[in-house]
Amino acid sequence: MLTSVFIAVVSLALFWMAAFTLWWQMHAWRTPEVLASTRFGSPDGAEHLSFSLLLPARHEQAVLEHTIQRLLESTHADFEIIVIVGHDDPETGEVARRAAALDARVRVVVDHHDKKNKPKAMNTALPHCRGDVVGVFDAEDQVHPELLAHVDHAFRTTGADVVQGGVQLINFHSSWYSLRNCLEYFFWFRSRLHLHAQKGFIPLGGNTVFVRTDVLREAGGWDPECLAEDCDLGVRLSSAGKKVVVAYDSDMVTREETPGSLMSLLKQRTRWNQGFLQVYRKKDWKQLPGFGQRLLARYTLMTPFLQAFSGVIIPLNAAIALLLDVPVGIAFLTFLPLVTAAVTFVFEVVGLHDFGTQYGLRVRLVHYLKLIVGGPFYQVLLAGAAVRAVWREQRGRNDWELTSHVGAHLTASDVIRESREDVPA
Numbered sequence: 001m002l003t004s005v006f007i008a009v010v011s012l013a014l015f016w017m018a019a020f021t022l023w024w025q026m027h028a029w030r031t032p033e034v035l036a037s038t039r040f041g042s043p044d045g046a047e048h049l050s051f052s053l054l055l056p057a058r059h060e061q062a063v064l065e066h067t068i069q070r071l072l073e074s075t076h077a078d079f080e081i082i083v084i085v086g087h088d089d090p091e092t093g094e095v096a097r098r099a100a101a102l103d104a105r106v107r108v109v110v111d112h113h114d115k116k117n118k119p120k121a122m123n124t125a126l127p128h129c130r131g132d133v134v135g136v137f138d139a140e141d142q143v144h145p146e147l148l149a150h151v152d153h154a155f156r157t158t159g160a161d162v163v164q165g166g167v168q169l170i171n172f173h174s175s176w177y178s179l180r181n182c183l184e185y186f187f188w189f190r191s192r193l194h195l196h197a198q199k200g201f202i203p204l205g206g207n208t209v210f211v212r213t214d215v216l217r218e219a220g221g222w223d224p225e226c227l228a229e230d231c232d233l234g235v236r237l238s239s240a241g242k243k244v245v246v247a248y249d250s251d252m253v254t255r256e257e258t259p260g261s262l263m264s265l266l267k268q269r270t271r272w273n274q275g276f277l278q279v280y281r282k283k284d285w286k287q288l289p290g291f292g293q294r295l296l297a298r299y300t301l302m303t304p305f306l307q308a309f310s311g312v313i314i315p316l317n318a319a320i321a322l323l324l325d326v327p328v329g330i331a332f333l334t335f336l337p338l339v340t341a342a343v344t345f346v347f348e349v350v351g352l353h354d355f356g357t358q359y360g361l362r363v364r365l366v367h368y369l370k371l372i373v374g375g376p377f378y379q380v381l382l383a384g385a386a387v388r389a390v391w392r393e394q395r396g397r398n399d400w401e402l403t404s405h406v407g408a409h410l411t412a413s414d415v416i417r418e419s420r421e422d423v424p425a
Contacts, residue, residue: 160243
């Protein structure tokens with residue numbers, strides 16, 4: 001009897017979590033009006049804001065020059081690029097200083113912290129920011145030239161304190177896990193973050209996020225010890241009642257690459273999960289004014305662990321129901337999460353098609369097969385990252401495991417252009 005009750009409770013809980021996650025993923029596609037509202041408005045030609053663009057780079061000499069060049073191609077009239085390099089990273093520093101010598105809009109700030117991480121680097125640069133708005137990019141980012149004009153317009157027309165733009169992993173063809181990784185970003189930035197902004201609680205993305213400089217300084221910058229400094233900043237600003245606007249446009253997204261190996265992806269997810277756990281334990285989210293907001297915050301910050309748990313327990317729960325002698329009604333309940341998982345798979349297939357259409361990428365039959373077959377294995381990886389994050393947090397290990405980049409998201413034309421620019425005149 002107790003076994004049957006336990007199986008029923010677990011099955012219903014898993015069904016609720018899977019259904020809730022699917023509802024979040026589908027937010028932007030509910031109606032044409034909702035989908036249209038998620039995009040940037042067209043700029044009106046007026047530019048009233050200035051930008052300080054932070055570009056923290058550590059051992060990123062392979063991709064940094066391309067990113068700086070793309071940022072310098074911005075059509076906006078008033079911006080500066082602040083590249084932050086470590087004092088112990090001469091290779092990246094050389095690339096940054098060479099760019100600064102060629103264009104006065106590029107400045108280099110050196111981070112002298114013994115223990116380095118991204119939030120410490122950005123806090124080092126914050127006092128040097130001259131712009132009205134601080135924007136954050138990663139060293140491998142491929143940024144659209146008109147993005148700043150769109151962000152300027154968004155700030156002025158919405159009265160926002162923060163504008164979160166879209167980020168999209170592009171190299172879905174690199175591996176089976178890259179495909180799923182790209183689709184995760186697509187759903188997160190295309191749909192789910194818009195729901196968070198609507199509800200007044202949002203864990204900000206790691207880059208293509210723009211914050212009014214006075215608001216950022218008032219908040220004390222980034223938490224130097226948090227492994228998810230973007231999430232933490234979003235939680236603190238949400239709790240302070242700051243207005244966050246999210247805009248996603250496939251033409252304006254910042255393009256990135258997926259981690260180059262499974263181990264690199266595991267370490268990246270471990271860092272994010274551990275960071276979410278740190279933010280949860282800080283309890284800044286308890287200052288949110290509404291009960292619904294606090295409930296959403298609690299669930300969101302624990303989502304990586306809940307999803308990892310559900311990915312492992314769903315097939316186990318179904319196996320128990322098949323192998324043990326349980327009532328027919330209980331056995332039926334155990335398959336409810338599988339039904340939701342099947343619906344999610346169908347939505348992911350549709351999402352992959354939409355992803356390919358929006359970015360002009362050819363999605364073949366083999367990619368759809370990889371998406372479906374790789375699903376359970378990807379859940380195992382996420383579960384491993386969640387377990388590893390808890391273990392590291394309990395052991396007090398919060399060192400920053402850097403994700404290396406090789407430019408897998410760059411197109412052939414980008415590589416050819418860079419090669420031509422490297423040839424002496």
